Amino acid sequence: MGASRQLDGKVAIVTGGAAGLGRSICDAFVEAGAAIVVADLDEAAGSRAAVELGEQARFHRTDVTSEGDLKSCIDACLESFGRLDCVVNNAGIVGPWGPITEIDPDGVEQMFRVNVFGPLLGIKHAVPALTASGGGSIVNISGTAAESVRGSALQIGYNLSKAAVNQLTRCAAYELGPSGIRVNAIAPGFMAAPVLPKKFGLSDAQTEAALPGLRAFFKTLQPLSVTGEPEDIAKMAVFLASDDSRFVTGQIHTVDGGMMLDYAGLSTDEWLVGISRALGVDSDTPPP
Numbered sequence: 001m002g003a004s005r006q007l008d009g010k011v012a013i014v015t016g017g018a019a020g021l022g023r024s025i026c027d028a029f030v031e032a033g034a035a036i037v038v039a040d041l042d043e044a045a046g047s048r049a050a051v052e053l054g055e056q057a058r059f060h061r062t063d064v065t066s067e068g069d070l071k072s073c074i075d076a077c078l079e080s081f082g083r084l085d086c087v088v089n090n091a092g093i094v095g096p097w098g099p100i101t102e103i104d105p106d107g108v109e110q111m112f113r114v115n116v117f118g119p120l121l122g123i124k125h126a127v128p129a130l131t132a133s134g135g136g137s138i139v140n141i142s143g144t145a146a147e148s149v150r151g152s153a154l155q156i157g158y159n160l161s162k163a164a165v166n167q168l169t170r171c172a173a174y175e176l177g178p179s180g181i182r183v184n185a186i187a188p189g190f191m192a193a194p195v196l197p198k199k200f201g202l203s204d205a206q207t208e209a210a211l212p213g214l215r216a217f218f219k220t221l222q223p224l225s226v227t228g229e230p231e232d233i234a235k236m237a238v239f240l241a242s243d244d245s246r247f248v249t250g251q252i253h254t255v256d257g258g259m260m261l262d263y264a265g266l267s268t269d270e271w272l273v274g275i276s277r278a279l280g281v282d283s284d285t286p287p288p
């Protein structure tokens, strides 16, 4: 059996699987042999994804801030595929940007509900099903924002949420290890993904047009001269979901082309100017 079938026989739930990194993770899991449930708020994109992914995939409309939704998603997974081996807690939002003196507590609270309570409750409700399968793997999608400060200071709420995801990963790994459940996080660096251009108000067409400029800018931030693509995160997720990583737990796996070695030494202002130039938008004001 080749390396491309690392997940044969495994069943996974991917939250936020309808778009972006989550969609790439779904593609890679199905290609590696897994059956998956795409758990997402977006019914149109989620249903489309499940059709495109084929008979090994189902869509379940899920808001990760709702315990009821998470429970029914796991029930639907068990009903369709009879077991659960892996949960990828990927759904996340960027939330409000700006200086700490202007922080919008409601916006930050809503972001925490998605980015922190989503994975926390996802783990809570997945544990019985994972235990019944004899153990399993939980993969939380964190971010380099959990550790970096200089370039991303204006996203303080988001940074805090990802720092919480890292500590959730360690605590859950410690508690669930004896049950045979491994818990790891992936911290992606900057990806050539639509979420950032959209945050700056670009349309779908403008986003597509801006991606090459974004790739060129990101390359200047890291020692490796390749740009991070969603597939790079998906490959790490496949490894962490597979038995190849059976001795790996409680770790934050940074996938960033080496950016965190120095974060390119950019100040917040320099970062904002660089990204605005790459996207062709005004750099005077950060996005809301």
Ligand SMILES: NC(=O)c1ccc[n+]([C@@H]2O[C@H](COP(=O)([O-])OP(=O)(O)OC[C@H]3O[C@@H](n4cnc5c(N)ncnc54)[C@H](O)[C@@H]3O)[C@@H](O)[C@H]2O)c1
Pocket (backbone or CB within 6 Å): 015, 016, 017, 018, 019, 020, 021, 022, 039, 040, 041, 042, 045, 062, 063, 064, 065, 090, 091, 092, 093, 114, 141, 142, 143, 144, 187, 188, 189, 190, 191, 192, 193, 194, 195, 196
């Ligand atoms: N794209 C990047 O550069 C990058 C970098 C570091 C970390 N991340 C993290 O990766 C994850 C995915 O980011 P992305 O860029 O692919 O985002 P995205 O906006 O492209 O996709 C997010 C998906 O999550 C879904 N979603 C949002 N709120 C939800 C909820 N409450 N319940 C269920 N689904 C919900 C959306 O409908 C969407 O399909 C996030 O946790 C993000 O913080 C992304």
